[in-house]
Structures are given as structure tokens and as C-alpha cells.
Amino acid sequence: MDPMETIKQGYFQECEELLLAMEEGLTAMEGGDTDPETINAVFRAVHSIKGGGGAFGFSDLVQFAHGFETVMDQIRSGELDPKPEVMQILLRAGDMLSDHVAAARSGTKLDPGHDEDSFAELKALSGKIGDLGEDELKESFEELGFHQVHLVDLDDNATAAPAATPQPIAAAASPVGGKGWLIRFVPRAELYAKANEPSLLFRELATLGEVDVVADLSKLPSLEEIDPEQAYISWTAKLHTDATKDKVEEVFEFASDDCELDIHPLSEQAGVQPVPAAAVPETIVAQTPMTAPQPVVTEVPTPAVAPATPEPAPIAKAPEPPVSAVPSAPLVEKDHPSDRKEAHVESTVKQTIRVDLDKIDRLNNLAGELVITQAMLAQRLLEFRAQSPLLANNLAEFEHLLRELQEGVMAIRTQPVKSVFQRMPRLVRELAAQTNKQVRLVIKGEATEVDKTVIERLGDPLTHMIRNAVDHGLETSDDRITAGKDPEGTVTLSAEHRGGRIIIEVADDGRGINRARVREKALEKGLIQPNANLSDEEIDNLIFLPGFSTAKEVSNISGRGVGMDVVRSSVSSLGGRIIMSSVPGSGSRFIMTLPLTLAVLDGMVVAVGEQTFVLPLSHIIESLQPRSEDIKPFGLNRCLLKVRDSYVPLVKIGGLLNVHGAGTDPVKGVVILVESEGSGRLALAVDQILGQRQVVIKSFEGNYRHIEGIGAATILGDGRVALIIDVDGIVTRCRGNLVENGSIERKATGTGP
Amino acid sequence: MSEKTPTSPEERRQFITFLSGQQEFGANIMMIREIRGWTETTPLPHAPDFVRGVINLRGVVLPVVDLKAMLGRGLTEANPKHVIIVVKTGDRTIGLLVDAVSDIMTVTASDIQPTPELARDSNGAFIDGIAVIEQRMVTLLSMEKLISSLTGEINVSEAA
Numbered sequence: 001m002d003p004m005e006t007i008k009q010g011y012f013q014e015c016e017e018l019l020l021a022m023e024e025g026l027t028a029m030e031g032g033d034t035d036p037e038t039i040n041a042v043f044r045a046v047h048s049i050k051g052g053g054g055a056f057g058f059s060d061l062v063q064f065a066h067g068f069e070t071v072m073d074q075i076r077s078g079e080l081d082p083k084p085e086v087m088q089i090l091l092r093a094g095d096m097l098s099d100h101v102a103a104a105r106s107g108t109k110l111d112p113g114h115d116e117d118s119f120a121e122l123k124a125l126s127g128k129i130g131d132l133g134e135d136e137l138k139e140s141f142e143e144l145g146f147h148q149v150h151l152v153d154l155d156d157n158a159t160a161a162p163a164a165t166p167q168p169i170a171a172a173a174s175p176v177g178g179k180g181w182l183i184r185f186v187p188r189a190e191l192y193a194k195a196n197e198p199s200l201l202f203r204e205l206a207t208l209g210e211v212d213v214v215a216d217l218s219k220l221p222s223l224e225e226i227d228p229e230q231a232y233i234s235w236t237a238k239l240h241t242d243a244t245k246d247k248v249e250e251v252f253e254f255a256s257d258d259c260e261l262d263i264h265p266l267s268e269q270a271g272v273q274p275v276p277a278a279a280v281p282e283t284i285v286a287q288t289p290m291t292a293p294q295p296v297v298t299e300v301p302t303p304a305v306a307p308a309t310p311e312p313a314p315i316a317k318a319p320e321p322p323v324s325a326v327p328s329a330p331l332v333e334k335d336h337p338s339d340r341k342e343a344h345v346e347s348t349v350k351q352t353i354r355v356d357l358d359k360i361d362r363l364n365n366l367a368g369e370l371v372i373t374q375a376m377l378a379q380r381l382l383e384f385r386a387q388s389p390l391l392a393n394n395l396a397e398f399e400h401l402l403r404e405l406q407e408g409v410m411a412i413r414t415q416p417v418k419s420v421f422q423r424m425p426r427l428v429r430e431l432a433a434q435t436n437k438q439v440r441l442v443i444k445g446e447a448t449e450v451d452k453t454v455i456e457r458l459g460d461p462l463t464h465m466i467r468n469a470v471d472h473g474l475e476t477s478d479d480r481i482t483a484g485k486d487p488e489g490t491v492t493l494s495a496e497h498r499g500g501r502i503i504i505e506v507a508d509d510g511r512g513i514n515r516a517r518v519r520e521k522a523l524e525k526g527l528i529q530p531n532a533n534l535s536d537e538e539i540d541n542l543i544f545l546p547g548f549s550t551a552k553e554v555s556n557i558s559g560r561g562v563g564m565d566v567v568r569s570s571v572s573s574l575g576g577r578i579i580m581s582s583v584p585g586s587g588s589r590f591i592m593t594l595p596l597t598l599a600v601l602d603g604m605v606v607a608v609g610e611q612t613f614v615l616p617l618s619h620i621i622e623s624l625q626p627r628s629e630d631i632k633p634f635g636l637n638r639c640l641l642k643v644r645d646s647y648v649p650l651v652k653i654g655g656l657l658n659v660h661g662a663g664t665d666p667v668k669g670v671v672i673l674v675e676s677e678g679s680g681r682l683a684l685a686v687d688q689i690l691g692q693r694q695v696v697i698k699s700f701e702g703n704y705r706h707i708e709g710i711g712a713a714t715i716l717g718d719g720r721v722a723l724i725i726d727v728d729g730i731v732t733r734c735r736g737n738l739v740e741n742g743s744i745e746r747k748a749t750g751t752g753p
Numbered sequence: 754m755s756e757k758t759p760t761s762p763e764e765r766r767q768f769i770t771f772l773s774g775q776q777e778f779g780a781n782i783m784m785i786r787e788i789r790g791w792t793e794t795t796p797l798p799h800a801p802d803f804v805r806g807v808i809n810l811r812g813v814v815l816p817v818v819d820l821k822a823m824l825g826r827g828l829t830e831a832n833p834k835h836v837i838i839v840v841k842t843g844d845r846t847i848g849l850l851v852d853a854v855s856d857i858m859t860v861t862a863s864d865i866q867p868t869p870e871l872a873r874d875s876n877g878a879f880i881d882g883i884a885v886i887e888q889r890m891v892t893l894l895s896m897e898k899l900i901s902s903l904t905g906e907i908n909v910s911e912a913a
Contacts, residue, residue: 657798
């Protein structure tokens, strides 16, 4: 990748974090947080996005961010009150800024006018935002929290110098008695190379008495010609003191070899200034007392010494009128990343590094292997009857450490769900605006951690559920008032760990499920039988069936032809389950339970013939011992099993997967009732249940090919491979067998060479 | 492709030779990761008979292919004396069940003859040519073709 592109990617990654920080801060402010640090955090985030954006020439982004930043700055200074109306505008502006970043990232341009409304709002709010000009630039620069160093430009002396020095040159000529020393100090490059610092010398000097220092910049070349290793600046200091010359020389003791130093009694030179300030326009003026260190002195020598510090650019450029407004911004902003970084780190405390996901996966795999090898080793020792309490102890210790290692490695991959949750406030705002409802989103437990892959795939179902809650769940304000509720509806999004899984809940305080309508609709669509006797819970969960949507009109929000069945299938593809409960008139709750990682799976280990299989626990409803009278033949060599009052298709795993030596009579084995995606329940006949355990998922498709009905493989404690059954694949396989009676295999192998 | 038989006469390639059903085969040594003894496999459902199943190779689930069966000469009656050659091309790894590994030989392009026209049958899909060295005839296998046929890019069940 070309280096610029790498930097750009870095910028966008940073933007993601900054946008999150911004959103977080804005949300806190909306909730009434007036902590200056919160406001500062938002300001910094916007500012950093603008700065980086400028460096890459994203002019639209910079323009918008600048407006946003100006308003934030006014809030920061107390000029603007962050009242709710203002916060709404800021939140919208935040959304718009993330659109800008997204557009810049994809290399597209936002529609002209996309940000117009929001920008106009900001403008109206601030009253200060013009086009990005010099004034704003300087202003924002000054507000950065570090001190601006005003260098006096050749032509600009009159304006800038006084600004930097409230006690100007006059002080140098002020006749404070006649006693003292006039010191001319011309450092050579070696002085800086030895890490000496003129400002410290002057500070030391100031301990002897009152001191006026005048810098001589006449040797300072233009910016292009500056050699950062060279010394260009000299100083003339007037020291009003009773101290002897020796004392003064002592101050420069360590530097004297690397500079020209002239020390004359002040009285001799009185009235004769060796470097008259007025005659030398290129002057930096430092005022007394030196004990309060002024940035003027401390900052200036830096560029002359440290080549790595990119300070000269901003210093020299800042006062210059920008040629064109936008490109000048980067010059000012981008060269201060270190300052910003430090401020950022301070505010977040937690330190993070970015690691290639592949590296973590490799580590994860290895940890998994170690666990398996350990189990095999333990088993071997058992076989060899190596019985020694010491050995057993060591083994137990070893196992314990390995588990810890594995957990630790898996924990690297986990992230707080915050990254997904933070996208939701914006969604809710937009939905509220579209549906004309008043909605408040409450987020809880956003620090709950879960595997990165789970997080990545959580966005879609969550978005859909929130849409559903706002669009279908909540009533309009009028309806709510009629019902005696708060006109503002509440949607609660929460996450928590429970029993090794993560539970994510989306709840609304809306009207709840209209069961009569759901039932009616399900009947109409032929999803249930007219005489079906369904519990409330069962009716509620009908909405997860494919092809079900109760919205009276198809709105453009949630009625996009996909229903809750899509949510359910994406949740179940993550190895999770979703249920909902509802109380008419007071709201609905959707509860998702998801595994913490996709790398391991809770499974039931079963024996079929000579083989061992693993069934994902998330699909299992119950296991039972069938009675022969409950098994009814059905159609062509099929069977149905009577489970309480309903009949479910009975599938013999041994037969379906061609397992050698599998039992043929389900009565002698065990039947496991599973829930499949889209096809309801299924009874799987196996020979024996061996137990439950967590298994590490190993894909073999990369080395072989997909096998319908087999999801992946795992390695058991004895080192042998066991196949993990994919319940939905079993359903597909059954259907195939039913229709084509075994000819599916030919089709599945593809077309000829 | 790295696996192709040498093109310039001077170019030398090393091949591992192995026996399967009394026939001697050769495979480019660069493709071979390791050689290990036979262990019981976990059969894969609905796989062609020459796919003997999968084994655990230090955490990797490795499909094992019976070369003899793949060439249509019946299943190998595998015992611990049989050998699994672990072959890797690209990011795919498989195990090849053979009777025994015999030798490493260096082959130059001039040693290689094309497969005789009449001998080309369905097996031809995986054969790169014949190397004749010191009166021995070794059939050179293309591991890439063999593996891609497994993963479904070439229909094996009909070729076999």
C-alpha cells in the first residue's frame, strides 16, 4: 500500500473512534452532563476529525466540521447554553459529520445540500460561522489548549508582536536602576546538540534578578531553508542585579564552550542597546519575570534542535493570510498530533493497540490445540496407569493454566458492544423524525464485552429490532396521551452477561402485540390452523415466522419486505436464539441470547453407530426416550413422532448421514427434539447421548467442501475428529431426499469437468 | 505455477516417490508438508468412497484421500504401516493415503515424457506426465489438480 493510503486508513480508523467519542459525549450532554471535560471531549473529537480531514483535502468535511467546531467552542466558553434544542441540532450535526466521514472514506461526495439544513442550523446557532477564513483559523488555533507562538514576520511586525507581548519592547529599555549586566548570548548548534536549553539558562538568570531578554532573529532563514539542526537565534539579556560577573558566568558555565558569550556591566552600556529592538524587526520579545516561563522562549528553540518536531511549519504559517481558506487548515492542524494525542490519552486512561485479527486467530487456534493436546496427554497417562499424586497435581495445574490461557486469548477478541450500540441513537433520532413520534433511547450495559465477530454481525438484527420497536411498538404522541402515558416513548437497549452468554434486550413501552391481529394475520397467511390452540407466548412468537408482517401499511421504515424472521435467522446464524414477550398496552420485549464467541460452541455430544457427533445446544429443545406407539409411519419411508399433542418429523441421523453401524430402531436410542430455522421442530434419532461440552469449531470446508447437514468439525478430548451437525442443513437434506429420493447427491457434486 | 514440471532442460525438480497399489507415483517435494502414519479417520457423510474421512493434524481437520481408490483401483486396506502424505497447495491441505514412501528423486525436463495417448483415461486429470529414471517409471501427479477436484471444482465422482 502506498504510504499515503496507509496514513489515510489510519485517519479513518481514528475517525471511527473519534465519532464514537463524539456521539458518546453528545449523548451525555443531551442527558444534562455539563462537565467541561465532556464538552471538551466532543470539541476535541470534532477538531481532530477536521484536522485530519484537512490534511487529505476533504474540503466538504472540513467546512462542515469547522462550523460544528465553532459551535462547540462557543458552548465550551459558555457563550452558548447547551439547552435541549441546541443539543438536537448538535446531535444532527454529529450524524452529518459521520456521513461526511463515511463519504470521504468511500471516496464519494455527499449530495450537495445533504448537510445544508444541519449547517444552516449550526450557522443560525452560532452566528459566527462564515467561510473558513483566517479569523476562524486563528481563533480555533488559539483555542487548542496549547499556547500559540507568534513569530513576527518581516512584514507583520506591527500587528503580531504586540499581541504576543502585553509588556512589549519598552520593558527592555526601562531604566530599572543602573546596576546589572548586559549579556549577549549566541548559542551554536553544539549547544542544542548537548541538550542545553536557552530558556532554562534565562530562567536561571532570572533567579539573580530582574531580566529582560530580547531575541535576535535576524539570522533566521526562510522556512524552506531552515536546517533544524542549526542554531539561528541569539539573545540579548539585561540583568538587573547586584550579583557579580562570576555569578552570571556561572549560569552559563556548562554552555560557555558552545556559545559566544559577552557580559558587560550594564552601567557601561546604559542607553546603548547593542541590538535595538526597533531596528531589528525579526524579534521575539520575552517579558520578565522569567520564573513564570513563557512559551515564547521555551518553544522557539525547539525547532532549531529537534528535527523530529514539526513545529516550524505551523508557527511560521499561522499568521500568514491563507492563500485559499481550505488547504491552509491542514498546515495548522495536522502538525500537532502529538499534543492532541496526549490530551486524548489522558482523558481515556485505557491504552489500546491495534493488532491484526489473523494474529489473534492464530494464537486462539494454538491455545485450542494446547487444550486438546493436554487432554490427550492426560488420557495417555491414564492408559499407562501412570498413577502418581504428583503427576495428577501437575496435570491439573497444567490444565488450569491452559484454560486460563485460552480464555485470555479469547478475551483479546472481545470488544464492548458499545461500538454497535452507539450507532443506535442516531437511528432512533431519524426514525423519530420520520414517524413523528417522540422517542427516548435508553442504553444499558454497553460495556458488556463479546467477540468481535459477534459484534460485527449484531448490527443488522439490532437495527431491525429498533426500527420495529419505534415503528410498530411505540404509539404516536397523541395515542400515548389518550392512553394516559408519557407522550415520549421509551426504547430500552440493554446488554448483559448471563451464564456464559450475552443477553441483548430491546424493550419498548408501546402498545404491545395485538394478539388478535397477529392470530388473524397468521391464519390469513396460512401459518396456523384455524383451530390451533396457542398460548399467548406462542402467538407473540408467530411474528418470527417467515412472511409475517403486521404493519397495516407497509412503511418505508420496517416494512421493507423483510420481517422479524430475518432477525431470527441472523440471530440463529450466530448460534443464538430470540424470544419476545409482550404485555398489551404496556410494551414488548425482544430478548436475544448469543454466544460470547463464534469460535466455540456449546454442544451435546451424541453417539451414532461408530461415530460421534455434536449437536449445537442452541437448537436443542429437549431429549426424550420415544415409545414405539408414538412413532407413526408417514408417506414413503418417513416417520412422525408424537410429542405430547403434536407430531414432528422423525429423522434418523444414522440413516441420513450414512453412518456405519447406526441403530435402526429409534426406540432403542434417544430422540433429540430440535428447533430448525424456518421448518419448526424436528426429532433427531441418535443412539446415545454422551454428554454436553464446549467444543472448538474447526471448519474443514477450506480443505474439502461443504457437506449438507454438517456445519463444521471439532476435535474431541481423545484427539479424534467429531462432526458438528447443522440442524438447518439436516432439514434441507431431508427435503432433498423427500423430493428427489437420494438423487440430491449427484446434484450436489456439481457439473462435470 | 510452481508445481509444473520443469520447462528448461537444465531445471531440476525434486519429487517424492511413493507406492500405491504396486504403481509408483511422484509428487513435487515442494508440495509435501509432512509424512505420517495412518490413523483411523472420521468418515464424512455422503462423501465419495475415496475420501476416507478426516483426521486431526495438530488442530487442523484434514481430509484424507485414498489415492488407490481415487484412481479407481479399489480401497486401500489401511493399517498403521500405511502412510499419509500431507500435501499443501495454496491455502488447502489434504492427506493422501498411499502404501509407502519410496524415494526422493531429481528430475530434469528431459526425463519427463507426456502421458501416452492411449493410457489417458479419467485418471489423466491428475497426471502431469511420466518420468523415466534408471529403468523406473514414475507417474507424476499434479497435486493442485488433485486437490481442486476434491474441493468440488472438478467433478470427482464421475471422473473416478
